[in-house]
Amino acid sequence: MKYLDKISSPADVKKLDNKELPALAEECRQVLIDTVSKNGGHLASNLGVVELTIALHRVFNSPNDKIIWDVGHQCYTHKLLTGRYPEFETIRKEGGLSGFTKPTESDHDIFFSGHSSVSISQALGVATANSLNNDKNTTVAVIGDGALTGGLAYEALNNAGRVGKRLIVILNDNKMSISKNVGSVARYLAVIRSKPSYFKMKLTTEKVLSHIPLIGKPLLKLSFRVKTRFKNLMYQSTFFEDLGFRYMGPIDGHNIEQLCQALETAKMIKTVPVLLHISTVKGKGYDYAENSPSEFHGISEFNVFTGEPVYSGKSFSSEFGELICDMASKDKRICAVTAAMSLGTGLKKFSEQYPKRFFDVGIAEEHAVTFCAGLARGGMVPVFAVYSTFLQRCFDQLVHDGTMQNLHMIIAVDRAGFVGEDGVSHQGLLDSSFLNTIPNITVYSPSDYQQLRRDFVNAIYHTEGVVVVRYPRGREFDEPETLDFESEAFDIYGSRDADNCIVTFGRVFANAVKAADKLNAEGKSFSVIRLNRIKPIDEEAVKSVLNCKKVYFFEEGIKSGGIGESFLDMLNEHEYKGGFKLTAVDNQFVEHAGVQRLYERYMLDENGIYTVCSE
Numbered sequence: 001m002k003y004l005d006k007i008s009s010p011a012d013v014k015k016l017d018n019k020e021l022p023a024l025a026e027e028c029r030q031v032l033i034d035t036v037s038k039n040g041g042h043l044a045s046n047l048g049v050v051e052l053t054i055a056l057h058r059v060f061n062s063p064n065d066k067i068i069w070d071v072g073h074q075c076y077t078h079k080l081l082t083g084r085y086p087e088f089e090t091i092r093k094e095g096g097l098s099g100f101t102k103p104t105e106s107d108h109d110i111f112f113s114g115h116s117s118v119s120i121s122q123a124l125g126v127a128t129a130n131s132l133n134n135d136k137n138t139t140v141a142v143i144g145d146g147a148l149t150g151g152l153a154y155e156a157l158n159n160a161g162r163v164g165k166r167l168i169v170i171l172n173d174n175k176m177s178i179s180k181n182v183g184s185v186a187r188y189l190a191v192i193r194s195k196p197s198y199f200k201m202k203l204t205t206e207k208v209l210s211h212i213p214l215i216g217k218p219l220l221k222l223s224f225r226v227k228t229r230f231k232n233l234m235y236q237s238t239f240f241e242d243l244g245f246r247y248m249g250p251i252d253g254h255n256i257e258q259l260c261q262a263l264e265t266a267k268m269i270k271t272v273p274v275l276l277h278i279s280t281v282k283g284k285g286y287d288y289a290e291n292s293p294s295e296f297h298g299i300s301e302f303n304v305f306t307g308e309p310v311y312s313g314k315s316f317s318s319e320f321g322e323l324i325c326d327m328a329s330k331d332k333r334i335c336a337v338t339a340a341m342s343l344g345t346g347l348k349k350f351s352e353q354y355p356k357r358f359f360d361v362g363i364a365e366e367h368a369v370t371f372c373a374g375l376a377r378g379g380m381v382p383v384f385a386v387y388s389t390f391l392q393r394c395f396d397q398l399v400h401d402g403t404m405q406n407l408h409m410i411i412a413v414d415r416a417g418f419v420g421e422d423g424v425s426h427q428g429l430l431d432s433s434f435l436n437t438i439p440n441i442t443v444y445s446p447s448d449y450q451q452l453r454r455d456f457v458n459a460i461y462h463t464e465g466v467v468v469v470r471y472p473r474g475r476e477f478d479e480p481e482t483l484d485f486e487s488e489a490f491d492i493y494g495s496r497d498a499d500n501c502i503v504t505f506g507r508v509f510a511n512a513v514k515a516a517d518k519l520n521a522e523g524k525s526f527s528v529i530r531l532n533r534i535k536p537i538d539e540e541a542v543k544s545v546l547n548c549k550k551v552y553f554f555e556e557g558i559k560s561g562g563i564g565e566s567f568l569d570m571l572n573e574h575e576y577k578g579g580f581k582l583t584a585v586d587n588q589f590v591e592h593a594g595v596q597r598l599y600e601r602y603m604l605d606e607n608g609i610y611t612v613c614s615e
Contacts, residue, residue: 001027004085010057010108013081021058021256025050028077029285031088033304035076039092040300040421041099042073044283044293045144048174048253052142052278053077055259059267060138063107068123070143072100072113072425073298074172082108092421094593100425114425115390116363117150119143120169124156127165127273138168138267145173146340149362160273161244167273168266173250174282174293240275249277254284294343298422316471317414319449321346323456324383324412328354334460335375337384339365345385345414365390369397369411376407381460385412388428388470389419395434402466403440410459413470416445417506417556418599420473423592428472429585433561435468436535443468443535447509448476451532458488470506472556474595477510489538494520494527501545502613503567504554505531508604512554515609526613534563542570548578552613554604555584583612 003024006012016024028050036043054077056067062082069075079097080088084106090096101109111122123141130137147153148171160167240247246269251262259278266274283289288307289296301310328334328350335357336350342360351358361368365386372382386394391413402409416428435443442463444455452471459467480493493513502512509530516526529541545551551571553564564582571580583603590598599605603612 001031001085003027004031004080007081007085008083010060010062010081013054013057018257021051021054025054025256026285028054028080031080031085032076033286035088035091036299037302037304039089040298041092042076042298043286044289044296045074046076047284047286047289048280048282049074049142049172050077050284051254051256052170052172052259052280053081055256055263056140056142057081058256058260059263060140063110065138065140066110066123066126067108067140067142068110068119068126069101069113070119070141070147071116072111074142074144075101075109075113078108079106082106092423092592094591094597098423098592099421100423112425114422115393116147117143117153119147120153120156120160123167123169124160124163124165127167128163131165138166140168140170142170142172145171147363149340150364151367157240157243157245161240164244164272166270168263169245169273169275171249171275171277172253172280173277174253174280240277244272245275246272247275247277249275249279251276251278253278253280298344313475314449315346315475316449316452316473317344317346319346319452320385320412320414320456320471321349323453325350325353327456327460328357331381331460332357333379333381335359335380335382337361337368337372337375337382339363339368339386339390341385341387341390344387345412347385365393366397369394369409370401372409373397373401373405373407376409377405381408381410383410383412383460385414387415387426388413388417388431389415389426391431392434398435398441398466399438403438406440406465408464409466410456411466411468412456413468415473416470417472418590418595420595420598421592424589427590428470429556429558429590431468431470432534432555432557432563436561436563436566441466441468441535442533443470444532445470445505445534446532447505447507447530448479454488455532462488472507477507479510480513487538487540489531489533490541491530491532492527492544493530495525496527496544497547498527499525499548500550500552500613501527501529501548502552502554502609503529503531503541503545505534505563506556508554508556508599508609511599511604511606512609514606515613518606518610519613524613531563535566537563537566537570539570542567542574546571546574546576550579550581551576552609553580553582553584554609554612555582556599556602556604557584558587559584560587581612583608 004027029047032046087097092099098105101113103109119141123139127139248262251258262276266276282293283296324336336347337359338345338347339361340363342348342351368384372384375382413431416431419426419428446452446455455469459469502516504512512528516528519526553567555562555564562584564584568580585602
């Protein structure tokens, strides 16, 4: 690499000649494509902000100036330019760089990230602290137009415009969803208005006019009214300025010179916050990503030359997608709802087959749940598909707008349990615990595709109120065919008279069965209970282990408040005299690593379960 080998900090970016910057951008793109093709990760979003990232580190002095990336999934070039290029090949690998911003990794990363629409609130807090500390450094929030569909972003915009702190918000518009009216004249004026020379001239003119006796201030007011009306004619919207921001743009987000000029101008404005609107192409520089940005948003290992994934096949998400389409074909009440994740949750086919019953509400999970409450009240059967990590945002809505109203809606929780390389902000380890605290809610946790289908049938037709069906990322594990089906709530594998019992739920069940077989082959006596319904736990499941010498509970989730603790409480209520051991994630955040590696680390794989039960 001609340039990246020489860049150990943003200071080295400032040393480059302007003519060298496009070549640096090309190097960054090549590294992104090559690395993500091997490690997986977020590609399209990162390719779209290469020039912006270079311009930011050209103009600002990170980490004194704070650059806050919304979601953080587009921070790869930022990592390359802040001294992490030598380690970049380790991104998303165990012990390597995170796929998101991470303060413990670098001083240039201001917040842990992973969730959308938070950057403006964070940046306003930092800017306010700067003001209180008389710190003259600049705070910058970079947010995409997708993240701007989240309500938290508007709460922050409203607050920021009122308090008037020194703050720059960069709106990365890669779908032209904000400004459809950008014609050639408007684009030309946007570029002119963003130049530092124009801003200096404007300040000088205002200063001269204000000092002319008698007529100066009226002339200044008149010029402001004329300018505002002309600007409204060109742009047709002053939404951000109505909120109290100085609006600049739209600017070509792939023109480094224009970006630097706009950022320098924004930096000069100190009395009001600035909204810099830039237009970019998601997936820029890689044809497959440009043509299919959604498919290359978050992607597993793929072939650079064909754009095809290395691994494909069935998954819980795809099985859910097929199932919900089949059920909707027979029941016109069934609707599907997503928060900007139709592809990831398996709802793309549903959106094509039943467009009138498909609702993508944007990155607004809280609204999605309350919207489902309205659908339910209107006689529909809404199914909201959401990742476990994003369900965390919906706690109040689940309580107040769902279970408290006793409305029948289905929450399909994808990516429950370990998600692997996306890491600490995306692990789905909290949902079973916090759902366990909510009254009047039912939670199923299937371990395989067959049980997934049964659980959705039970959820839609045989269970009242809010019903959650949670399932993991990826494929099902191999399971035995010789299961004793007790009910929709639990199953038993092995002898009912076994001395010891392993109790678990979800995909860990397959590992538990293999461990039990190994233990039984050694002359020990073990059975396995698979909880299909984890809230409420079936009383009969608890009664079936009361005569066991020891019960071993394995849980792919956080220990505190989880299902294992509830099972133990029920055992105690029945005055169980045997031993009990709970193995779960011990109340900590889990860093990124492969899912199988995480099973091994937390003793939830076959060998781990065998070891725990052998002690």
